Amino acid sequence: MSSSYDIVLRRLRRVFDQFGEGTDPVLRPSDRSDYQVNGIMAVAKSRGENPRVLAERVVAELDLGDLASVEIAGPGFLNLTLTTSFLDTQLRANLSDERLGVATTTGRTAVIDYSAPNVAKEMHVGHLRSTVIGDALARLYRFKGYKVIARNHVGDWGTPFGMLIEHLLDLGEEHAVATLSIGDLNTFYREAREKFESDEAFKERSRQRVVLLQAGDAETNRLWRVLVEQSVAYFSEVYDALGVTLTPADVVGESFYNPMLADVVRDLDAAGLLVESDGALCVFPEGFTTREGDPLPVIVQKRDEGFGYAATDLAAVRDRVSQLGGTDLLYVVGAPQAQHFAMVWAVARAAGWLPENVRIEHISFGSVLGPDRKMFKTRSGETIKLIGLVQDAVDKASLALAERSPDMDPEQRRVLATQIGRAAIKYADLSTDRQRDYVFDLERMVNFEGDTGPYLQYANARVRSIFRKLRGPWNAGDVHFVLAHDAERSLALGLLAFPEAVDAAVTSCQPHRLTGYLFDLAQRFTSFYEACPVLSAEEPLRQERLALCALTARTLTLGLSLLGIDAPEQM
């Protein structure tokens, strides 16, 4: 089925195409009517016509059938009011449509790069946003019909591994594994670092170990693999706690690209892009300068012949296009990396690895701030463990549940607290424009009032409770939507706007478009719920209202699931 918006838009396009193929009618939700058409003003301006006159012509040629009534307003806007029969048709279609009117996109493959923790290092707040936003996008794109390939670009290579492996040997493999498997990565890494900085002999051993690692020494690589496997197992625990879909199979770390780096260099050289500068092999993409105004290089191979992360990122672009067939390459990485990506992609484009039809986008985001509005750290200046953050939220939710429902079964409370706690954290992260920084305020996130995850879960649970009261399965049957009450009509319009919200979130990679929609829908529902008794209504009104409730619950549940948020039936 098609969304209401698309159906109306198609009719408008038939008229607007005469102003130039694909002219956008600029159809938008309106507070004056159901939708407004803003596009006439722009067309009139470009053709030097009177917008009002043009509007009249558009209306005369516009065939809305029985979809909507139209009137010209102001200098040349069109106000559209959808007819009840159209709303009825669309709502009934939704009742039997699992997708609630959301259209699918075919033939596209999205490669989404997100989370990216470092092996043998703790996951901390710094990984929260990439993980949560990336996972929401993965779910949204999957639902839209994209083939989604998640890439967890973990830091599993480089000079620190010499010291980490030596430290592992010092501890004894078994003891080291024991430490790592309980997730105490901070201690492990810090001890290694401290020895590296204070102990010359250890430092030297570490250097030699890096050489062995890069040379492919079997035992060294086995030890390296132990570190990686232990870390990946730990990451999985964190993802479970957060309710994130990433699995060990999605881990494709930096080391994966090692065998491709020589080819990257060769191809860049063949393309005549490579320049030697201060002993390093570089490409100088246009438009980037250093502090002093000199051209800024992408360093492909360092003076010591080692490869930097730019080389790895270049190899990744190449691999994702040529091997994975990616058509939409998304990088959910913090804003500070913006210049790095811009440069790497400029090089990839120059090398011919990025065809025109491939979309590549940096899904950047702001920082998580502490109460002092600075980067979120503990009082002593240490990073905050991600797993601890989730645990705090779950604990808070558990306390709130204990207070409200003291008789709840402890196991049920445990499960619910987990669902609510992570909903609180995820929703808080997803509900603001990702570009901005935000202050991490657990108190507000876990609050059950206002624009929060728990509030939406509660709204959904309330709707579900109505159906529990029925004590039996419910069928929509041949329900008809009359929408006599304003609150019913408002809810209906909200329900039918779901596809627009999903599409907006997908195309702009802005999950907050969807959270905003869901919050608005929840409010429309509660207003309806106050004003319109459901179970005590007379038939056929009762059936109509039950159908509205059913659609609301399904929309909230599906919408939340696309963000990676659980929608418990009861709470």
Add this chain to the structure above:
RNA sequence: GCGGCUGUAGCUCAGCGGAUUAGAGCAUCGGUCUACGGAACCGAGGGUCGGGGGUUCGAAUCCCUCCAGCCGCACCA
């Protein structure tokens, strides 16, 4: 110095180039109220949209400039 992001009500944030009242949430104040889950609903007060120019019939929105904050700017990722 160059580049990026941010600056909207007391606080946290929406606002997709449009129209007489710039919207939510929290907080404040006032209502609803033996309520199908009140973790609710209805309403009120509160804003020179960082400052200044410009484009336009029209600018929170586009362009320029200034101010403030954060971040990045060659061999760590």
